[in-house]
Amino acid sequence: MEQAKQTLSSPHNLQENLSHEHILILDFGSQVTQLIARRIRESGVYCEVWPFNQADEEKINAYNPKGIVLSGGPCSVLDKDSPRVPDCIFEMGVPVLGICYGQQVMVHQLGGVVEGEENKTDGSREFGRAFVDITEDSRLFSSDQDNKKWAKGSKEQVWMSHGDHVATLPEGFKAIGKSDGAPFAMIAHEDKNFYGVQFHPEVVHTTHGAALYKNFTHIICGCSGDWTMASFREEAIEKIRKQVGKSKVVCGLSGGVDSSVTAILLHEAIGDQLTCIYVDTGMMRAGESEQVVELFRNHYNIPLIHENCEDLFLGKLDGVSDPETKRKIIGSTFIDVFDDCATRIGGADFLAQGTLYPDVIESVSFTGGPSVTIKSHHNVGGLPERMNMKLVEPMRELFKDEVRALGRELGMPEEFIARHPFPGPGLAIRMPGEITREKLEILRAADTVYIDEIKKAGLYDEIWQAFAVLLPVKSVGVMGDGRTYEYVCALRAVTSTDGMTADYYPFEHEFLGRVMTRMINEVKGINRVVYDITSKPPGTIEWE
Ligand code: XMP
Numbered sequence: 001m002e003q004a005k006q007t008l009s010s011p012h013n014l015q016e017n018l019s020h021e022h023i024l025i026l027d028f029g030s031q032v033t034q035l036i037a038r039r040i041r042e043s044g045v046y047c048e049v050w051p052f053n054q055a056d057e058e059k060i061n062a063y064n065p066k067g068i069v070l071s072g073g074p075c076s077v078l079d080k081d082s083p084r085v086p087d088c089i090f091e092m093g094v095p096v097l098g099i100c101y102g103q104q105v106m107v108h109q110l111g112g113v114v115e116g117e118e119n120k121t122d123g124s125r126e127f128g129r130a131f132v133d134i135t136e137d138s139r140l141f142s143s144d145q146d147n148k149k150w151a152k153g154s155k156e157q158v159w160m161s162h163g164d165h166v167a168t169l170p171e172g173f174k175a176i177g178k179s180d181g182a183p184f185a186m187i188a189h190e191d192k193n194f195y196g197v198q199f200h201p202e203v204v205h206t207t208h209g210a211a212l213y214k215n216f217t218h219i220i221c222g223c224s225g226d227w228t229m230a231s232f233r234e235e236a237i238e239k240i241r242k243q244v245g246k247s248k249v250v251c252g253l254s255g256g257v258d259s260s261v262t263a264i265l266l267h268e269a270i271g272d273q274l275t276c277i278y279v280d281t282g283m284m285r286a287g288e289s290e291q292v293v294e295l296f297r298n299h300y301n302i303p304l305i306h307e308n309c310e311d312l313f314l315g316k317l318d319g320v321s322d323p324e325t326k327r328k329i330i331g332s333t334f335i336d337v338f339d340d341c342a343t344r345i346g347g348a349d350f351l352a353q354g355t356l357y358p359d360v361i362e363s364v365s366f367t368g369g370p371s372v373t374i375k376s377h378h379n380v381g382g383l384p385e386r387m388n389m390k391l392v393e394p395m396r397e398l399f400k401d402e403v404r405a406l407g408r409e410l411g412m413p414e415e416f417i418a419r420h421p422f423p424g425p426g427l428a429i430r431m432p433g434e435i436t437r438e439k440l441e442i443l444r445a446a447d448t449v450y451i452d453e454i455k456k457a458g459l460y461d462e463i464w465q466a467f468a469v470l471l472p473v474k475s476v477g478v479m480g481d482g483r484t485y486e487y488v489c490a491l492r493a494v495t496s497t498d499g500m501t502a503d504y505y506p507f508e509h510e511f512l513g514r515v516m517t518r519m520i521n522e523v524k525g526i527n528r529v530v531y532d533i534t535s536k537p538p539g540t541i542e543w544e
Pocket of ligand 1: 424541543
């Protein structure tokens with residue numbers, strides 16, 4: 001009964017891991033709230049992100065977290081109607097860590113003073129790298145004194161991003177760290193276990209930020225670190241069996257890590273009740289189909305329908321160049337193929353999807369209203385309604401790095417787990433303009449050369465995603481003594497944490513030169529290579 005009540009109380013209806021120690025993160029709209037969750041999970045502790053305005057006393061009490069983190073956010077506590085923390089949080093006897101806005105709102109609500117930029121005596125705002133001097137001992141600082149991280153007397157590099165600042169502390173608090181621009185960069189109320197930091201320990205630019213989260217979860221909240229992929233695997237298998245019973249499940253495989261791990265976990269749970277469907281759209285990377293079939297059919301012996309639908313997809317896309325139209329055609333054709341396959345196996349009650357936690361977290365909108373659709377992402381979202389299927393989404397609680405860890409736990413080959421993400425519409429969205437078989441062949445060959453060079457240079461795992469794009473532009477070149485008039489290939493490589501924002505990868509010129517030489521020598525149809533240095537935003541990762 002208690003369990004049922006608790007499950008209903010979550011804003012996200014996750015299959016919560018309430019048997020594990022868990023931390024609650026209240027989101028005030030920071031761009032990096034998800035990183036807080038990742039750092040806490042990395043410390044071996046389960047956590048969930050809830051929008052601040054969906055957390056009331058009843059839900060928080062029912063969830064019963066071991067600790068609460070208040071995220072940063074774009075508002076000022078000095079603004080009328082800016083977000084507040086439910087007061088019960090400060091009365092539950094649970095440790096609280098406030099980050100940036102989270103620190104300010106805690107100070108404000110507990111009787112301290114937050115001031116705007118204009119009241120700063122030295123006039124310095126802090127955006128970007130700063131240094132914090134640790135001035136006092138605190139329980140928030142590491143028991144791991146060997147490394148001298150966050151120890152009295154040490155200086156820590158941190159990432160600041162604030163205009164407002166704490167000017168007066170509430171009763172019972174003391175400053176434990178200061179920076180040039182923030183005398184209360186770190187504060188503590190040791191008796192109540194309330195802590196606040198003005199900077200963002202969750203971003204990599206705060207050099208030892210992860211240690212601070214670990215200290216909070218382990219030392220302050222007393223967590224033991226019981227969140228491991230081995231325990232997740234066991235529990236997820238139980239949950240899948242309970243949910244699915246004796247029913248049949250279909251799972252679409254894209255060749256990507258999310259759907260592959262989903263399928264292998266499901267197979268472990270329900271064996272041959274699972275049928276996987278791999279749709280070869282004709283717009284896959286070189287060798288993709290062979291790899292998927294090899295892994296699933298030969299390595300794991302999982303029932304797999306391998307549908308070769310190249311003619312169907314390319315026929316429907318013939319002459320189409322608008323990016324959104326391409327995406328919609330591909331999405332609806334996938335649904336038709338799935339429908340057909342599921343009928344052939346005698347129908348299925350469940351559809352398995354590799355939905356991840358970042359897709360589940362509702363971000364807080366301060367602008368109100370629906371956000372614009374940038375791209376219609378392809379998935380098999382229309383399928384459950386059309387075929388009257390229920391969803392099985394065992395990865396709903398996991399981040400991408402946890403999915404990879406689970407894949408390793410399940411014994412999947414490394415080359416599968418570490419692969420860069422590949423979008424459902426495949427090479428179709430890496431080829432602005434019309435899709436032709438000739439262009440697909442050129443792009444596949446170009447992509448192979450590029451990825452091969454990245455691997456040889458040992459850079460593959462450092463890059464979040466890399467691929468070639470075939471531009472619908474021809475340019476004049478000279479090869480030998482002859483004139484050429486061929487396509488331009490753009491290279492894309494980005495670093496990212498979740499695909500929501502990205503930076504271009506800073507290759508050395510020598511590397512780019514090597515790729516260019518190989519590409520023009522080996523790939524017939526390309527005579528010019530350019531490198532895309534656009535970040536996201538303003539660009540997106542894919543070109544369409
Ligand atoms: P964008 O281009 O939106 O891409 O910056 C962000 C991440 O999502 C991938 N992507 C997709 N994945 N179906 C998918 O499964 C899609 O329709 C799709 N479109 C983009 C993209 O490769 C990048 O990793």
